[in-house]
Amino acid sequence: MKYLLFNILLLFNYILLAQDNQNTSTEVDILYNYYKQDGNHAAVTGGVGSQELKNNAPVIILKTPISKHGNLKVITGIDTYTSASSGNIDIYSTNASNRDDYTEKTPLSAKDTRKHIDATYKESLQKFNGDISISGGYSSEYDVKSINIGIGLSKSTIDKNHKFSFNFKSYFDEWLLIYPGEFRNLKNYYHDNYNYDDYDDDDHHHHHYHFKRHKKKININALEKEDFNTDIRYTYNFDFSYESILTKRTNFALLLNLSLQRGLLHTPFHRVYFYDKYYPYRVIVDTEHLPNNRKKYALGLRLNHFLTNHIIARTYYRYYKDDFGILAHTFSIETPIKISKSFSISPFFRYHQQTSSQYFAPFARHPIGVKYYTSDYDLSEFSSFNKGVEIKLAPLGGLFNWSTGNNSYIKMNYIQFRYANYQRTDELEANNIAIGTKFTFN
Amino acid sequence: MKYLLLCLLIFTSIVSCVEVKNYQKQYVNDSHMSLSTTDLEQFEINFMTYREGASGANSGKSGGGCGCN
Numbered sequence: 001m002k003y004l005l006f007n008i009l010l011l012f013n014y015i016l017l018a019q020d021n022q023n024t025s026t027e028v029d030i031l032y033n034y035y036k037q038d039g040n041h042a043a044v045t046g047g048v049g050s051q052e053l054k055n056n057a058p059v060i061i062l063k064t065p066i067s068k069h070g071n072l073k074v075i076t077g078i079d080t081y082t083s084a085s086s087g088n089i090d091i092y093s094t095n096a097s098n099r100d101d102y103t104e105k106t107p108l109s110a111k112d113t114r115k116h117i118d119a120t121y122k123e124s125l126q127k128f129n130g131d132i133s134i135s136g137g138y139s140s141e142y143d144v145k146s147i148n149i150g151i152g153l154s155k156s157t158i159d160k161n162h163k164f165s166f167n168f169k170s171y172f173d174e175w176l177l178i179y180p181g182e183f184r185n186l187k188n189y190y191h192d193n194y195n196y197d198d199y200d201d202d203d204h205h206h207h208h209y210h211f212k213r214h215k216k217k218i219n220i221n222a223l224e225k226e227d228f229n230t231d232i233r234y235t236y237n238f239d240f241s242y243e244s245i246l247t248k249r250t251n252f253a254l255l256l257n258l259s260l261q262r263g264l265l266h267t268p269f270h271r272v273y274f275y276d277k278y279y280p281y282r283v284i285v286d287t288e289h290l291p292n293n294r295k296k297y298a299l300g301l302r303l304n305h306f307l308t309n310h311i312i313a314r315t316y317y318r319y320y321k322d323d324f325g326i327l328a329h330t331f332s333i334e335t336p337i338k339i340s341k342s343f344s345i346s347p348f349f350r351y352h353q354q355t356s357s358q359y360f361a362p363f364a365r366h367p368i369g370v371k372y373y374t375s376d377y378d379l380s381e382f383s384s385f386n387k388g389v390e391i392k393l394a395p396l397g398g399l400f401n402w403s404t405g406n407n408s409y410i411k412m413n414y415i416q417f418r419y420a421n422y423q424r425t426d427e428l429e430a431n432n433i434a435i436g437t438k439f440t441f442n
Numbered sequence: 443m444k445y446l447l448l449c450l451l452i453f454t455s456i457v458s459c460v461e462v463k464n465y466q467k468q469y470v471n472d473s474h475m476s477l478s479t480t481d482l483e484q485f486e487i488n489f490m491t492y493r494e495g496a497s498g499a500n501s502g503k504s505g506g507g508c509g510c511n
Contacts (some may be wrong), residue, residue: 033485037493055489061481161462217458237498243477245462249469253477257498272449300499302477306469306493314474320496344474379495386490389480394473418482422490432489434482 024442027413029061031077031436039428040379042085043270044180046285047363050082051428069124079114079141089269090181114141118148130155135169143176163243171235176228177268179287231264255300255427266290272373273364283364288374290359296322310338316432324379325358332386342395348420350386356381375427388420389430398440413438 039051059177066072087110118137125131133152141143156162241255270288300318307313313335320328332350339345357379359372366373393399394414402410414415415437422430462470469475477486479501487502 029481031481031485033482035485037489057485059481060470095476159461160464171486194446239499243468248462251470251475251477255499259498261460296498298496298498298500304470304471304477306475312472312474316500318496318499322495322499326493326495328494330496352490352494352496359493378493384490384494386486390480396474414454416480416482416484420486421468422486422493424493428493430489432486434485436482 006246024065026062026441028062028063028439028441029059029436030439031059031061032259033057033059033432033434035430035432037422037430039376039424039426040364041377041426041428042086042088042101043092043267043288043374043376043378044088046271046273047377049088053081055079055081067123069126070442071122071124072115072121073120074428075119075137076117077115079116080111081114082111086108086112089178092182096231112142114139116140120150122152128155129158143178144173144175146171147386148172163241165239165241165243167237167239169231169239170236171237173233173264174230175233175264175268177231177264178228180271181266183287185226233261233263233265235373236260249306251304253300255298255302257296257298257300259294259296259298261294262292265294266374267376270374270376272366272375274366274368274373275364276368284368286373288376289355290324290372290374294322294324296320307335312336312338318356325356326354326379328352328354334390336390342393343415344392344394345393346390347388348390350385352384352386354382375429380426382425383423384422386420386422388419389419390416392416409442411440413440 013077033055035053035055035057037051037053040049041047042049057077057079058076062074064072116137116139118135120132120133120135122133125316133150135148135150135152137146137148148169148171150167152165152167154163154165158162204420235260238258241253243251243253245251266288272286272288274284274286276282276284298318298320300316303315305313313333315334316330316332318328318330320326320330330350332348334346334348336344336346336418339365357374359374360377360379361375362374362380363375366375392414393416398411398413399415402414404410416435418432418434418436420432422428422432485499486500491497491502
């Protein structure tokens with residue numbers, strides 16, 4: 001809460017500074033999201049068990065001009081979530097774990113917060129008829145700290161009917177290697193002058209190095225952050241897009257994404273169970289193990305069309321493929337209906353279908369001896385359906401106006417509400433509610 | 443996939459010849475005709491990125507930045 005209040009004060013300080021330097025307006029979006037899900041295939045317990053999760057996410061977005069041709073956009077917020085499955089990380093090793101108790105008895109409780117802040121500076125290049133941007137951000141939760149940096153470039157034609165964009169963004173996520181309690185003393189090794197090579201590390205590119213293994217004994221009841229080793233996940237995203245106005249009532253965009261990941265790509269506290277074809281009564285369990293490289297390709301197409309003077313069709317299709325074996329098709333349609341000039345209702349529907357990763361198997365279906373294995377149902381074969389409605393009230397002159405003197409004012413531009421129900425064919429179901437409003441300071 | 447890309451290339455080559463003047467853009471300039479996702483829609487894209495194996499090409503991130511897949 002203190003973090004959020006501090007960021008609000010910082011953002012308003014920026015607004016005041018912007019008012020002194022610029023004649024153009026500053027915008028602040030205040031958003032709130034509530035998400036709740038449940039299912040029966042928790043990865044922490046090998047693909048069975050409750051997937052109940054709730055998330056509260058307030059977000060503030062500030063957009064302000066800070067130079068003649070430059071704009072700054074800052075996004076900050078706090079996610080507060082509770083997860084039934086996280087409470088099962090230590091279910092076999094400590095008495096403190098209670099699946100029905102979300103209190104913070106240990107650092108590995110079923111409750112956590114994620115704080116995040118991202119900033120993008122965009123400079124308009126008049127002669128080039130485009131703009132260039134740089135971005136950076138940071139997020140922190142108990143077991144993951146992340147830094148991201150990015151650059152972007154776009155160029156439009158003189159008539160503004162066509163636009164080409166390129167964006168590159170990279171994420172560096174440092175994970176605490178929190179294994180389930182019953183594994184903790186077996187898997188916590190540390191580096192000693194780079195004399196180490198563990199199977200889940202990002203040092204795959206140092207194949208020719210030989211490492212000596214050192215073991216760090218962990219007190220599984222201490223559970224302080226310093227007790228855990230760390231590993232890093234690297235993500236590099238390349239995005240290309242082409243936008244075009246087709247007719248007076250139609251526009252479309254072609255989107256191409258290439259994503260490369262390396263390093264720690266599995267989740268340390270996910271369990272996997274194996275079957276023994278010779279001794280069916282044996283139960284063998286390990287933690288999830290995935291390759292330390294992943295390449296993803298996605299091609300998307302957006303097509304918007306004004307069907308009548310009051311109804312718009314927004315359509316989207318995506319083709320996705322990666323080297324984990326997942327092939328997916330996604331289709332969505334949203335039809336905003338303009339009831340009046342200021343009020344609109346937008347029902348939407350999304351269908352997604354994906355094949356299973358070659359490394360996935362349900363609970364106790366992995367044979368002994370496979371090299372990579374997971375029972376995370378997010379990587380399984382399923383179809384999903386997302387449907388809902390969005391309502392927006394946006395009068396031309398704003399909902400409210402407050403004059404602050406000297407020809408300055410604060411305007412509440414609009415208020416928006418969005419509800420979605422999400423269902424997967426593996427019985428995971430979620431509900432998502434989002435509310436947002438925008439203020440303009442001039 | 444190759445046929446899809448070829449069709450898209452032909453399609454974009456043909457349609458990019460159409461010119462719409464600025465004074466004819468009252469429909470395409472409507473806020474509902476935006477080619478990017480709205481801020482509220484972004485929340486859904488984020489949770490669907492976490493809950494599905496597929497991601498990208500939708501203004502959302504393709505992984506990284508949180509304790510999720």
